[in-house]
Amino acid sequence: xxxxxxxxxxxxxxxxxxxxxxxxxxxxxxxxxxxxxxxxxxxxxxxxxxxxxxxxxxxxxxxxxxxxxxxxxxxxxxxxxxxxxxxxxxxxxxxxxxxxxxxxxxxxxxxxxxxxxxxxxxxxxxxxxxxxxxxxxxxxxxxxxxxxxxxxxxxxxxxxxxxxxxxxxxxxxxxxxxxxxxxxxxxxxxxxxxxxxxxxxxxxxxxxxxxxxxxxxxxxxxxxxxxxxxxxxxxxxxxxxxxxx
Amino acid sequence: xxxxxxxxxxxxxxxxxxxxxxxxxxxxxxxxxxxxxxxxxxxxxxxxxxxxxxxxxxxxxxxxxxxxxxxxxxxxxxxxxxxxxxxxxxxxxxxxxxxxxxxxxxxxxxxxxxxxxxxxxxxxxxxxxxxxxxxxxxxxxxxxxxxxxxxxxxxxxxxxxxxxxxxxxxxxxxxxxxxxxxxx
Amino acid sequence: xxxxxxxxxxxxxxxxxxxxxxxxxxxxxxxxxxxxxxxxxxxxxxxxxxxxxxxxxxxxxxxxxxxxxxxxxxxxxxxxxxxxxxxxxxxxxxxxxxxxxxxxxxxxxxxxxxxxxxxxxxxxxxxxxxxxxxxxxxxxxxxxxxxxxxxxxxxxxxxxxxxxxxxxxxxxxxxxxxxxxxxx
Numbered sequence: 001x002x003x004x005x006x007x008x009x010x011x012x013x014x015x016x017x018x019x020x021x022x023x024x025x026x027x028x029x030x031x032x033x034x035x036x037x038x039x040x041x042x043x044x045x046x047x048x049x050x051x052x053x054x055x056x057x058x059x060x061x062x063x064x065x066x067x068x069x070x071x072x073x074x075x076x077x078x079x080x081x082x083x084x085x086x087x088x089x090x091x092x093x094x095x096x097x098x099x100x101x102x103x104x105x106x107x108x109x110x111x112x113x114x115x116x117x118x119x120x121x122x123x124x125x126x127x128x129x130x131x132x133x134x135x136x137x138x139x140x141x142x143x144x145x146x147x148x149x150x151x152x153x154x155x156x157x158x159x160x161x162x163x164x165x166x167x168x169x170x171x172x173x174x175x176x177x178x179x180x181x182x183x184x185x186x187x188x189x190x191x192x193x194x195x196x197x198x199x200x201x202x203x204x205x206x207x208x209x210x211x212x213x214x215x216x217x218x219x220x221x222x223x224x225x226x227x228x229x230x231x232x233x234x235x236x237x238x239x240x241x242x243x244x245x
Numbered sequence: 246x247x248x249x250x251x252x253x254x255x256x257x258x259x260x261x262x263x264x265x266x267x268x269x270x271x272x273x274x275x276x277x278x279x280x281x282x283x284x285x286x287x288x289x290x291x292x293x294x295x296x297x298x299x300x301x302x303x304x305x306x307x308x309x310x311x312x313x314x315x316x317x318x319x320x321x322x323x324x325x326x327x328x329x330x331x332x333x334x335x336x337x338x339x340x341x342x343x344x345x346x347x348x349x350x351x352x353x354x355x356x357x358x359x360x361x362x363x364x365x366x367x368x369x370x371x372x373x374x375x376x377x378x379x380x381x382x383x384x385x386x387x388x389x390x391x392x393x394x395x396x397x398x399x400x401x402x403x404x405x406x407x408x409x410x411x412x413x414x415x416x417x418x419x420x421x422x423x424x425x426x427x428x429x
Numbered sequence: 430x431x432x433x434x435x436x437x438x439x440x441x442x443x444x445x446x447x448x449x450x451x452x453x454x455x456x457x458x459x460x461x462x463x464x465x466x467x468x469x470x471x472x473x474x475x476x477x478x479x480x481x482x483x484x485x486x487x488x489x490x491x492x493x494x495x496x497x498x499x500x501x502x503x504x505x506x507x508x509x510x511x512x513x514x515x516x517x518x519x520x521x522x523x524x525x526x527x528x529x530x531x532x533x534x535x536x537x538x539x540x541x542x543x544x545x546x547x548x549x550x551x552x553x554x555x556x557x558x559x560x561x562x563x564x565x566x567x568x569x570x571x572x573x574x575x576x577x578x579x580x581x582x583x584x585x586x587x588x589x590x591x592x593x594x595x596x597x598x599x600x601x602x603x604x605x606x607x608x609x610x611x612x613x
Binding site: 246247252260261294295296297313320321323392 | 441445501517
């Protein structure tokens with residue numbers, strides 16, 4: 001089967017051969033029910049050639065579908081062409097079409113689920129418990145150890161998906177107050193000093209937004225001698241501008 | 246006016262720390278499974294237009310917040326939004342609508358290796374193992390979880406968005422056959 | 430028909446496991462204190478004849494079960510078992526075995542958002558804050574409590590059983606590597 005050849009590939013928006021073929025059908029505004037799939041062989045092959053950056057092994061599944069399309073095209077040109085003896089099932093146009101249509105439905109459903117997720121309309125459960133404040137009791141240490149084992153088992157593999165990796169969440173509000181306090185106490189501070197030794201991206205962004213807010217509210221002045229040098233944040237003293245313009 | 250049994254079921258579901266089966270509800274409120282069914286139906290109808298919903302996965306029942314109240318609840322809990330890649334959404338779509346399915350069946354439909362997406366969905370607790378299929382190799386079966394229903398704001402699997410494709414373009418029987426062709 | 434604001438207040442009070450002040454309700458649902466008062470009144474009236482009640486202590490509000498449902502609630506809660514969801518138990522396990530840890534570290538290990546479970550475990554007094562980690566944002570560190578030890582019948586944290594996987598004991602070094610991947 002097509003599916004068991006090589007790992008998942010995402011290149012130029014193509015997650016796999018079926019998606020590439022479906023996209024061709026859609027782009028050419030063809031009817032999935034009536035399009036002669038063999039006619040798409042050339043266009044499909046051109047796309048596969050564009051995938052040259054891929055390791056050979058990962059192109060295999062794309063090529064498998066390409067060869068199938070070429071075979072379908074040959075058949076349509078030479079109707080007399082008899083099925084090859086060792087040809088396995090799933091090689092006929094109807095079967096490939098059925099797979100493509102099924103995949104189209106999956107993609108549509110995935111899109112509908114994605115829309116739901118993006119709408120943010122999710123439910124929340126209650127963690128339960130009575131309103132009466134009782135000390136926790138009845139914990140089973142074996143259940144706790146089992147939960148830990150389960151977490152470890154699930155965490156054992158490296159994650160490669162493009163999901164947002166968890167990180168600390170910072171509050172711009174809190175950060176603004178912090179920086180204001182530092183500037184009031186010390187008069188000035190550098191951006192590097194505010195970032196600290198090992199800033200995360202989120203931390204840098206929040207710090208920067210906080211600075212912009214302070215600047216907007218005329219709490220601080222920002223100074224930078226040259227491009228790419230450190231920014232100095234100075235407390236803005238009203239009526240007595242510290243920096244000549 | 247609600248029936249006393251429905252109120253008892255409501256109170257139990259409110260304090261429960263996890264979904265409660267119909268059998269357990271019947272046991273603690275002292276009703277027959279049939280009476281419990283009627284009470285659950287009564288509750289579900291009563292929650293329409295409120296901030297709560299009655300959700301179920303098979304025979305397990307749970308009280309949850311109405312999806313449209315998510316912004317207020319997320320603001321209170323400080324929860325942030327779950328993000329799932331398009332590739333994982335496709336795998337999830339196959340599993341949600343076809344469960345229980347094996348990895349090979351998902352791959353046959355998507356046409357690509359789904360090892361990584363299945364792993365990611367497992368880690369996000371959106372899918373879980375559901376036993377094994379009889380046959381050579383006894384492959385693992387996958388199904389969706391409570392978290393899946395919750396994250397997508399579904400009261401049950403019956404709430405899954407229906408295909409937007411015109412009816413009858415793909416006969417479900419044929420589709421199944423294709424999907425199952427990789428498993429013996 | 431209930432007002433949208435009342436439904437939002439209901440959803441927030443539903444997930445909250447402690448009384449919520451009027452001011453905080455107003456903040457998360459985006460209404461004025463006066464509008465919140467009206468919504469609370471509306472809710473309180475709506476709960477008459479149901480299994481739930483709206484209780485308050487001064488300006489702090491909470492959803493509770495109706496007193497007459499005490500027998501059913503007691504029948505459900507009666508068994509002497511820990512009232513935490515499987516998700517909370519996982520978060521508790523990570524904190525117990527890795528303490529002190531930050532929320533982000535727990536999430537890196539579990540692979541899912543842990544806001545609600547950490548909140549619940551704090552409410553149950555199973556975990557507590559243990560100062561802050563040096564570094565950007567000085568994130569809060571969490572550890573288990575005295576109540577945790579008592580609840581699980583442990584005389585000290587050294588009594589925690591070693592984790593077992595189907596393959597056998599997880600080497601502690603490897604486990605640490607997984608957990609430490611997100612911390613600098």
